[in-house]
Amino acid sequence: MQGNLIGAIEAGGTKFILALATREGEILARTRVPTQTPAECFPAVEDFFREAIRAHGAVAAFGVASFGPIDIDPASPAYGTFTTTPKPGWSGARFHDVLAQFGAPIVVDTDVNGAAIGEWRKGAGQGCVTLAYTTIGTGIGTGIARNGRSLMGFSHYESGHILPPHNHAADPFGGTCPYHGDCLEGLASGPAIERRWGRSLDQLAGEPGAVALVAGYIAHLASSLVLLHMPDRLIFGGGVMKAPGLIEAVRQQTAAKLNGYVRHPRLDEGLESYIVTPGLGDDAGITGAIALAQQAL
């Protein structure tokens, strides 16, 4: 059966969003499944697509925007396979295991790359050539979309593990990363904030010092992204970014770090239109997964 529809999966750390959509991206059926082990999760994925295809028609391509680490190199024999994730049961699991039966090409990318592509097409990145989407949440990661495709090298980027300047007098916390201690994820992710202060940054909004401290680490990432990618816009999403005053503080500290060195109309007169929140909110991931499938059509 020659398909005409798109199957999309946003595979997050806590839930999967599954959707069947038209080639143009209109969603015909949609559900959510908790992220348990593949043995529990994949049958639910199979059931959803089997049922949705029966109701709406066959799939021409699948797009998957997934948590990682995962092999996203289309030339690799392990394309679509989780590598060394600590999540029980997922190391070695492969999206092809559940999707290949439907006989359509499968495009797999990371969740942040998917969100970057979604924002580039339909969100806060419209009109950009190069766009960096960063999530500051349970983890920290960045996807970069250029002309609607994600950039990668031999693997996807891992911006959360950059080691920022860390003033131990101002912030004696040693960090939570099991590999690096005080890398960005170890200092500024949601779990790092909870471990350091016993509360979320949202709950710490009355203490401007906490927001300023976290903003400084995020600004280190923002300025590194500017200097190593010169994107047309930086989008910061994820749960931590919802803390009041944080994005304003990130703009201010990024400007202070760059100190006028990078001259371009995009960065002039404050960074209000350069460092922004996502335009698609919670739909960036599934929009990106649909866009990934569209690349295969």
Added chain:
Amino acid sequence: MQGNLIGAIEAGGTKFILALATREGEILARTRVPTQTPAECFPAVEDFFREAIRAHGAVAAFGVASFGPIDIDPASPAYGTFTTTPKPGWSGARFHDVLAQFGAPIVVDTDVNGAAIGEWRKGAGQGCVTLAYTTIGTGIGTGIARNGRSLMGFSHYESGHILPPHNHAADPFGGTCPYHGDCLEGLASGPAIERRWGRSLDQLAGEPGAVALVAGYIAHLASSLVLLHMPDRLIFGGGVMKAPGLIEAVRQQTAAKLNGYVRHPRLDEGLESYIVTPGLGDDAGITGAIALAQQAL
């Protein structure tokens, strides 16, 4: 006159290398001109190409690999124009001013992007998809070649201005960068080393502490490049890299910073074949300039 040859310029801070080459890159004529003001330099460029073209034939395309900051966006009306360089006379100068008279397309990129492309084609980057070339010299800069083209965003990258962790107890030197003080260029460039110790790193080879300190800053850049670009190889060139023991120390400290987090055969078992010196030596720049012109053929 329809040309069949390539005109190439490697425009460095102290000298220009000019070459006329075949389409295949064989150099037919070559000279060097000191980098004075454009008023002094451009007539010499004009004379060389006029004479070489008379002897060998017309040019089909020019390639220029230049110091910066310079507009390298082919879609920009100021493409090929120096922006805010402190070099006397060069702000606002444009390579088209001297080359347009020859009636061939002109491809302009940065010196490090040119070197990256040169190394990718004929040097230590052969066989790579994505390659990062960094110079540690009078300044610090990185060019990234992907499938023989340089990557850029709204402008070329400026890796030298990343702010690395700086332990003031171990290194009380405040840095030399007029914009950022202790950015990478302010701490680890040739002039920063001279200002801090009154000698070049070469001359400090007997003091392993100096080499280790500089290697730490370079390793911060190396690990940031891995995490934000995942290149297939990192090449480090420039005068500072000639100091004995430096590249070995950079490999060691980069491995320590990444601490096994990025798992890939390219990084396994030491970084001897991952972090390397240039394969073309002093010819990377002009080879890159020729490769830039080849893009227009």
